[in-house]
Amino acid sequence: MLAVSDAGSVGLVDRQFFTFGSPQEPFRLEGGGVLPEVTQCYETYGTLNASGTNAILIEHGITGSSHAAGKYRLDSPYAGYWELLIGPGKALDTDHYFVIAPNALGGCRGATGPQSINPLTNAPYADSFPTLTIRDMVRAQRPLIDALGVRRLHLVTGGSMGGMQALEWAVTYPELVDACCPVASSARNSAQAIAFNECMRRAIRLDPNWQGGRYYGGEPPRDGLALARMIGTITYLSDPIMQRMFGRKSAREESAAEHDLHIRFDVERYLHEEGEKLIRRFDANTYVVVSRAIDLHDLSRGYTSLEAAYQRIQAVMLLIGISSDILFYPHHIVEMDQALRRLGVDSTYWEMDSDYGHDAFLVEQDKLEQPLRELLARLPAPA
Amino acid sequence: MLAVSDAGSVGLVDRQFFTFGSPQEPFRLEGGGVLPEVTQCYETYGTLNASGTNAILIEHGITGSSHAAGKYRLDSPYAGYWELLIGPGKALDTDHYFVIAPNALGGCRGATGPQSINPLTNAPYADSFPTLTIRDMVRAQRPLIDALGVRRLHLVTGGSMGGMQALEWAVTYPELVDACCPVASSARNSAQAIAFNECMRRAIRLDPNWQGGRYYGGEPPRDGLALARMIGTITYLSDPIMQRMFGRKSAREESAAEHDLHIRFDVERYLHEEGEKLIRRFDANTYVVVSRAIDLHDLSRGYTSLEAAYQRIQAVMLLIGISSDILFYPHHIVEMDQALRRLGVDSTYWEMDSDYGHDAFLVEQDKLEQPLRELLARLPAPA
Numbered sequence: 001m002l003a004v005s006d007a008g009s010v011g012l013v014d015r016q017f018f019t020f021g022s023p024q025e026p027f028r029l030e031g032g033g034v035l036p037e038v039t040q041c042y043e044t045y046g047t048l049n050a051s052g053t054n055a056i057l058i059e060h061g062i063t064g065s066s067h068a069a070g071k072y073r074l075d076s077p078y079a080g081y082w083e084l085l086i087g088p089g090k091a092l093d094t095d096h097y098f099v100i101a102p103n104a105l106g107g108c109r110g111a112t113g114p115q116s117i118n119p120l121t122n123a124p125y126a127d128s129f130p131t132l133t134i135r136d137m138v139r140a141q142r143p144l145i146d147a148l149g150v151r152r153l154h155l156v157t158g159g160s161m162g163g164m165q166a167l168e169w170a171v172t173y174p175e176l177v178d179a180c181c182p183v184a185s186s187a188r189n190s191a192q193a194i195a196f197n198e199c200m201r202r203a204i205r206l207d208p209n210w211q212g213g214r215y216y217g218g219e220p221p222r223d224g225l226a227l228a229r230m231i232g233t234i235t236y237l238s239d240p241i242m243q244r245m246f247g248r249k250s251a252r253e254e255s256a257a258e259h260d261l262h263i264r265f266d267v268e269r270y271l272h273e274e275g276e277k278l279i280r281r282f283d284a285n286t287y288v289v290v291s292r293a294i295d296l297h298d299l300s301r302g303y304t305s306l307e308a309a310y311q312r313i314q315a316v317m318l319l320i321g322i323s324s325d326i327l328f329y330p331h332h333i334v335e336m337d338q339a340l341r342r343l344g345v346d347s348t349y350w351e352m353d354s355d356y357g358h359d360a361f362l363v364e365q366d367k368l369e370q371p372l373r374e375l376l377a378r379l380p381a382p383a
Numbered sequence: 384m385l386a387v388s389d390a391g392s393v394g395l396v397d398r399q400f401f402t403f404g405s406p407q408e409p410f411r412l413e414g415g416g417v418l419p420e421v422t423q424c425y426e427t428y429g430t431l432n433a434s435g436t437n438a439i440l441i442e443h444g445i446t447g448s449s450h451a452a453g454k455y456r457l458d459s460p461y462a463g464y465w466e467l468l469i470g471p472g473k474a475l476d477t478d479h480y481f482v483i484a485p486n487a488l489g490g491c492r493g494a495t496g497p498q499s500i501n502p503l504t505n506a507p508y509a510d511s512f513p514t515l516t517i518r519d520m521v522r523a524q525r526p527l528i529d530a531l532g533v534r535r536l537h538l539v540t541g542g543s544m545g546g547m548q549a550l551e552w553a554v555t556y557p558e559l560v561d562a563c564c565p566v567a568s569s570a571r572n573s574a575q576a577i578a579f580n581e582c583m584r585r586a587i588r589l590d591p592n593w594q595g596g597r598y599y600g601g602e603p604p605r606d607g608l609a610l611a612r613m614i615g616t617i618t619y620l621s622d623p624i625m626q627r628m629f630g631r632k633s634a635r636e637e638s639a640a641e642h643d644l645h646i647r648f649d650v651e652r653y654l655h656e657e658g659e660k661l662i663r664r665f666d667a668n669t670y671v672v673v674s675r676a677i678d679l680h681d682l683s684r685g686y687t688s689l690e691a692a693y694q695r696i697q698a699v700m701l702l703i704g705i706s707s708d709i710l711f712y713p714h715h716i717v718e719m720d721q722a723l724r725r726l727g728v729d730s731t732y733w734e735m736d737s738d739y740g741h742d743a744f745l746v747e748q749d750k751l752e753q754p755l756r757e758l759l760a761r762l763p764a765p766a
Binding site: 030031032131133188189190191192194195196198199202203206207208223224227230231233234237238239242243245246247248261262263265267268271295296298326329 | 413414415514516571572573574575577578579581582585586589590591606607610613614616617620621622625626628629630631644645646648650651654678679681709712
């Protein structure tokens with residue numbers, strides 16, 4: 001499904017970095033903490049027009065990175081996470097748009113996060129990394145956008161936590177955003193999603209290597225982070241797709257005997273593999289900080305009501321839900337759409353029909369092509 | 384909701400014990416293991432008739448016990464888990480029926496389980512407790528039923544794992560069962576439910592006190608078991624009820640400030656409390672063994688197909704699903720009902736409309752009264 005042909009790809013890409021702030025002028029977080037220095041790690045595809053108005057900002061999910069399209073090595077089998085959507089001639093057409101994909105603040109894929117060296121102490125932040133919010137992530141992207149010469153964001157989009165950031169952009173900087181398309185996301189995190197996140201954080205903290213988050217230099221809490229990912233993996237899928245992918249199959253091909261009482265179920269193997277894969281590329285402190293940012297996500301914060309936040313929005317909104325999503329249920333997104341329209345915001349709801357659950361925004365990203373094309377076609381062309 | 388008036392209660396009850404087996408004639412488990420001795424812990428309410436035909440067998444869920452009705456002390460605030468359904472004049476009317484409620488084999492509430500002393504070693508089974516199945520639980524109840532003088536089971540019922548046992552009774556001993564009412568249960572455990580169980584087992588094993596299950600005499604893996612329960616708790620509820628019960632409320636009444644970035648969400652408090660409650664009354668090895676029995680549950684085992692297993696059933700079947708259940712989705716239960724009816728089994732599906740999710744079979748048990756009464760009214764009276 002994610003097989004990539006080189007035709008239509010942005011090709012070879014590289015990460016770029018942008019740093020701002022100083023101990024004298026630190027970046028101040030919503031929760032009261034400060035970061036003396038913020039580094040943004042990002043990729044860009046396409047060219048910014050002279051008026052700086054053709055930028056599209058892509059925000060990633062909880063364990064994502066800046067690598068939204070293209071490849072780091074041409075012989076690599078791996079392409080960016082939205083490769084089918086970003087490139088010349090694709091829905092997010094790099095022949096027409098300047099696409100920017102940053103790693104979220106707090107992340108561990110190049111952005112300033114708990115692993116980063118605090119310039120005031122010359123040691124990693126670790127457990128001293130301050131409370132972070134989705135709005136902080138967005139506010140910290142503003143200097144990057146400005147430095148790149150971007151005057152308007154023609155579109156901000158992303159799935160899951162990326163959708164939360166897209167929404168925060170539309171509310172926090174309404175004057176900058178032409179269109180906003182949050183996919184499988186929400187205006188504020190639900191109780192059930194908070195509950196899953198708390199179980200994941202608890203799993204990390206249960207690992208004896210956790211050491212209160214001060215594990216850098218020693219063994220990281222791999223088993224705890226792997227268990228967190230195992231739990232997360234269930235919420236990224238759905239009952240029908242798990243039934244189809246695994247059912248009650250055995251993990252070992254040779255043990256086709258469905259009724260082997262010493263069976264290791266294939267779904268168990270899959271969860272453990274997903275856990276093992278994540279620990280090779282992700283940091284536990286980041287998982288704790290960023291999942292907490294997701295829980296704290298509430299568009300209404302700082303406004304008199306959620307409606308007051310919605311009313312700030314000037315962007316054309318396309319809200320996308322996934323029919324089988326159990327982390328961001330479609331009916332919550334429908335409610336957001338209805339509230340936006342009641343308040344006069346130009347909002348549309350579109351539901352992706354998929355059994356893949358939350359993960360569909362990645363594994364069935366081809367289904368996003370048409371609605372994104374239609375959204376962009378509706379907008380006045382960047383001036 | 385579970386406030387109990389003494390009128391209609393079976394009143395003071397006590398646990399009873401029944402032991403069978405010997406090193407020479409052990410109980411042989413489906414997986415090949417043996418138990419030299421099996422103790423059943425059970426409660427009974429009402430009186431067996433002379434012909435032994437008015438018995439109702441009640442099976443419990445994963446962390447349940449034999450305490451289905453009445454109280455252990457009259458001044459106790461706690462009554463049995465199905466107190467609203469069992470008693471004189473109630474749906475499971477102890478003026479007419481002899482109700483038997485055992486603790487499942489492998490349990491830690493009186494039945495033989497990993498905590499029990501293996502008579503061959505004079506030490507607890509711990510990690511040497513053999514692989515157990517739902518069918519083993521049912522087969523181990525047969526000698527108890529016989530010893531009590533029961534000739535027919537007028538009804539076998541229970542929720543969740545209890546429903547799995549009810550189904551196994553109807554398939555394994557079809558000639559004994561008049562009616563079978565599994566609530567919020569399944570013919571075989573789903574991939575998603577296996578996935579959640581594997582995360583819970585992993586949580587227990589992640590606790591440094593786990594010690595491969597050989598923790599008796601030392602500190603038990605409380606934190607791991609608590610996390611397992613936290614995960615389970617999410618699956619016992621639903622998105623709508625969590626929204627209603629917790630939303631984004633703070634855990635501390637005094638911190639009503641919804642936008643406190645140092646908030647501890649009420650849903651987090653609840654999960655941790657549920658975890659703490661379970662570790663006071665439950666054993667981690669039992670959780671591992673019994674959750675595995677649930678995963679291995681597959682009515683078709685030992686038969687040529689699931690249909691072949693269904694065709695053995697002689698009982699009148701009432702399958703109950705819960706509209707918001709995310710652990711045993713109603714549509715799986717509807718499929719079972721349709722398959723049973725295609726095969727000529729007298730089966731009916733009834734859906735409990737509830738936002739409480741899987742837990743509704745306990746917290747909204749009053750809604751089960753009418754369908755159970757109607758089922759019993761349809762049956763010929765016990766001879």
